[in-house]
Amino acid sequence: MRRKTGLAIAGAVTLAWCEWLNWRWSRTLVGNSGGTAEAVVVLGYRNPRAAANAVNRWRVRAGIRSIAAGGAHDTRVIFSGGATGGGVTEAQVMADYATSVLGFDGTVLLEDRSTTTWENITNVIPLLEDVDRIKIVSQPAHALKARAYLRRQRPDLAERLVRADDYRPGEWLIAKPLLALYGLWAVRGLDADERKVSL
Structure with a gap:
């Protein structure tokens, strides 16, 4: 009985720690930039x-739910990702799902050349120049890595980063331990000041 109780407590502590890590990553390198023109x-x-x-x-x-309330007409959703196997790019696959399955009818732009996170950021920069607020959507650690890359490439644009709605408590609960391990690996190359929680 004690062993089962101990395992249950250890499991609960592990899940709580994984939730905390993802919560923390989702709130790192973001601010409170104002304005209405937004890119997700x-x-x-x-x-x-x-x-x-x-x-x-x-x-x-997560990208569509990240659009600010009432801001769909001032928001562009940018799907970023090139072809990684077949002939269809990640960007096109995501855009098709957004429009045909989810019925999204807002502004959609495609960046379909990148094959790495660094390239994702490099290639979307021209699409971000004229917006007031930038949200980057992925699993929280991956999104943090992308925000750090934007900060390295274009610090002026990084000042416009705000939090996306890509973390919700309990979401991906069963996979949270694996996501936390992946996240720790993904952010291992970030500097200490790139890991500080902003909000």
Whole structure:
């Protein structure tokens, strides 16, 4: 009985720690930039088939729910990702899912050349120059890594970063330990000042 209780407590502590890590990553390197013109950048995930996989479907939903209330007409959603296997790019797969399955009818832009997170950021920069607020959507650690890359490439644009709605308590609960391990690996190259919680 004690062993079962100990395992249950250890499991609960592990899940709480994983939730805290993802919460923390979602609130790092973001501010409170004002204005109405907004860009939501959704980063793609390896998608060898023409239909969106589970990760890309979730990222698209998180991107759409990240649009500020009442701001759909002033928001552009940028799907970023090149081809990683078949002929269809990650960007196109995500855009198709957003429009045909979710019925999104806002402004959609595609960045379909990048194959790394660094390239995602490099290639979307021209699409961000005239917006007031920038949200980057992915799993929280991956989004943090992308925000750090924007800060390195264009500090002036990084000042416009605000929090996306890509973290919700309990979401991906069963996978949170794996996501936390991946996250720790993903952010290992960030500097100490790139890991400070902003909000």
